[in-house]
Amino acid sequence: MKVKEVADLVCISVRTLHHYDEIGLLTPDEVTEAGYRIYSEENLENLQQILFFRELGFPLKRIKEIIHDPSFNKTEALELHKSMLMKKQEQLNQLIDTIDKTLLNMKGERQMSDKEKFAGFDFSSNPYEAEARERWGNKAVDDANTKLNEKSQKEMRQFQEAFNETFRSLAEVRHEDPTAAISQERIHEWYVLLNSFGNYSKKAFKGLGEMYIADERFTKNIDQFGEGLAVFMRDAMAVYAEGLKK
Template sequence: MAMKVREVADLVGTSVRTLHHYDEIGLLTPKETTDAGYRLYSNEDLELLQQILFFRELDFPLKKIKEIISSPTFNRQQALELHRKMLLDKRKQIDQMIQTIDKTIMYTKGEIQMSNKEKFEGFDLSSNPYEQEARERWGDETVEKSKAALNSMTKDEQKALGEQMNSIYRDLASVRHTSPESEEAQEAIKKWYDFLNSGKIGHHYSLEAFQGLGQMYVDDERFTKNIDQFGSGLALFMRDAMAVFAENNQK
């Protein structure tokens, strides 16, 4: 049964003005209206609103949310799984901050000693660590650029590209039992970084994005399964090696 804007606002606990704003910016525009011009929200609209509010709860700006959910490759199931992971991490951080507050209260009462490091445990002043992952999956024009780059190649060129990728994976698999910080590991992972940024696949990875991509290799079981075909534990090794590479090459 379709719902009017006031009914949706009451159901969700938001304001009519907020829903009107979402409509105005093209973030959530109900397809149905009454003869009198009132917006009617379908179950599909409500599901999309839930998705939007999950992103908002995790501090994504509205512009970025619109970009993500408007992508033709957006996958609701994947997004929900990402939300869950992000919320679990957020809960862990909040629990840590509560512990820091409790210890600080005891410290101000003179009941315990507290190191300077302990005073700041739980704070996270970095940018949203999952925004890059969301952008890699659904944002910007990454997918379309990659498709365009591949479509512009002949079949022989595509085959050669695949063979080059496989060769790099095999080289990485051969050193996966060494330390990710070893010279061999870093030389091998640099080949992967250079390949991704060669322009052959229509995308450029910053060091931050490169590290985020490595984390995705472990977080997304599909990546893990494909990569580990070249050697058990390769995805985990690549994640660690990519993180070391990004850190070592930061200016």
């Protein structure tokens, strides 16, 4: 299919498809001598995945990393999309119900409790913890939370300073190759620190590094210690995790 045909089919703009091509997110399998982009069936399947991720709020940069990863599994991704969308649907249904009850309350047709007024709103969950539990199970997260809860305020301040010091140490070498000895030495210190209150396997450690880039808030907090630190840590943590396998 030509780019205009794909755009009309999916109800997105031609410019959006051009942008996806320019950033290497979705490159058509063929470009004619006249410069026309031709999209294959596989291209359309990949576009579907991209749009599912977009619907769930993933940034384009993160989507590119996910779908271009050699370990990316389309079937597994679709099952995850379905699960997340069903949870989103459940929350939206509850919010719609809250709106209906509120309208009736405003018309004087029913009384609404304070609790009912806020049914469907949920800002209490920790997205990082939720993803950690989803990917690696409850034990590592529960162990980490238990150890943190047992610490005194003084210990927590000392622990936070140790975190900051390690970030500063890593920021000093963030322009080095992630595979360099100095980079791996500093990342080892980070691994040891994390495991002083948790139980991070090589898979969990690598996944944690990926989350530093997956969520822009995480990236922003880490990059306060030096621009590009989050990306460097992700790459160095992946190298370190591979080394742990040997």
